[in-house]
Amino acid sequence: MIAISSEDIIDIEQHFKVTAGPGAGKTHWLINHIKNVLKNSERLEKTRKIACITYTNVAVETILHRLGSQSVNQIEVSTIHSFLYSHVVKPYITHIAEVFNIEFQKIKGHDNIEPKYKKVELWLEKHSKSEELKHPYTIKQLLKLPKNKDALFNWLSSLKYSFNNDLKLYLKCEETHARQLRKIVGTLETDLLSYKKLYWQDGKIDHDDVLYFSYELITRYPFILKVLRAKFPYFFIDEFQDTNPIQAKIVSLLAEEETIVGVIGDPAQSIYSFQGASIDDYLKFKIDNLSEYTITENRRSSNQIIDLLNEIRVDIAQTRHRNVDHDIPILFIGNGVDAYKKIQEIYGDDMFIQTLARDNPTSNAMKFEIDNSSLNTKLLVELASKDNPQRYNVIKSSMEALEFAKHSDYKNAIKIMSNNFIGYSEKEQFNKSISILQRLMKKQEAFFDEPLILFYQLVREDIEMSGFRKGATQDFYNKYSYKELAVCINYKEDISQHRTVHKSKGDEFQNVLLITDTIEFLTHPALAGNEEHRIYYVGISRAVDRLFIVTPKLSRANRGIIESKFNFQIIGLEKNLD
């Protein structure tokens, strides 16, 4: 591995892999490298471009912004999904449409797809081993008994593609999601492709399908690979530690001829295993004639923060580039809202504090300024299992749309609300969505802290939903408030002040408050083997000047470890010290 700095230039006609820690300047280096290729390459023309792949739409925007306007015609910056969708799936899907029952004319992009009751029912009825679905797992028992139904839907929502030993892709679900169905999982999983096909025949494809179809297309029809190579003589991927195995395979195929491939990443920041990424895929990624580089400096953080990062990481010791001393990090014992208030008390209200949390409900609790230690994070799931699917979908989507709109994400707000007006023209869908959102925004104070039934009544003025019979569902709507439910939603492209660590990837902030439920990543760090530790590591490494961590409890033993290993100021916010 060759050590470079983020200002160094390398050979542009050589495959590369750059591995470096947080704040090393990986993205900065990549942008310079692209500029260097643009300036010096003799293989670029109007129709031959550089592909630059990154992980999220937010990261795409950041890179485009940093590249400036001069070069946009010769670079295509996008996520891997939109890249493969435009260059492989869209133009060539007809080649595999028949084999996979894909109604390609109906495809309108790709999205998350939740299991739909009707589809699951149809799949079970037509399952190639349906005769094995006997008592206590008949189709009726699977679909009607709440425990079975929850487990089945959960299991199906964990559906993923995997490679077998012959590099053929097959479908599988997470077994941990289906303890309740242990005895029949083996039977059900023999026919998952038929389940997928039920969606494809409606033109509904999800993000993983885009990767799967792309892989099938380029391996069945190698001319597609040739076209891609001709169009993209350079193919670079940022955040490669979060790549999934199908992507990695497609990239290695591209690299076999003509296209120069470059990947950049940090194994200690690999935090997307739930999307199929694995730290091993990053470490083991090899193609012929690959030059490997590392950057050891940290250009982002204060000395105090770099010292902390180095204390918990063993593979790379980062050097201080800015060499700036700043405040000693503070470890608060208590809840997120109290810690936030305490920081404001110490530094004044004007100081911007970015909060980062492990999960959506915790960062939403910060948005709503409620104590994160007493949240019921499963309320939406509970509602899904109690309510009828139609009413649940309307309530959930209206709630999401409203919350997205409140955080200025109008694009996703309208998209989600429009789902409630299927059958109308696009213009009508848009107008209806805007009108209901405006009305809900105006009235939000009237229902925010009130039972969900009030929100239901308001939405029902615009969207048809069934009424209630006495029973568990109605009780639920009367018992829980809109706010308690809204805390469970997932803000799609959240760039707000209170977001999850996952949504802060690649970003940096002057002052960070990391909200944790354990500080094991500090007391017993194991970044290589523990993704939870890596998530918190990513969180603390976003901080430029000041870092604050809050955790609910600190035992005497852990306090001892913290005091001996790190330079923290410890502040108890309640009586949490034992």
Ligand SMILES: Nc1ncnc2c1ncn2[C@@H]1O[C@H](COP(=O)(O)OP(=O)(O)OP(=O)(O)O)[C@@H](O)[C@H]1O
């Ligand atoms: N050569 C450089 N000159 C000036 N500033 C730089 C240079 N390299 C990096 N920086 C700055 O250092 C900070 C970290 O850089 P960057 O975001 O590229 O790091 P990274 O390695 O991609 O980080 P991470 O993996 O943590 O997201 C940014 O503010 C960036 O602008």
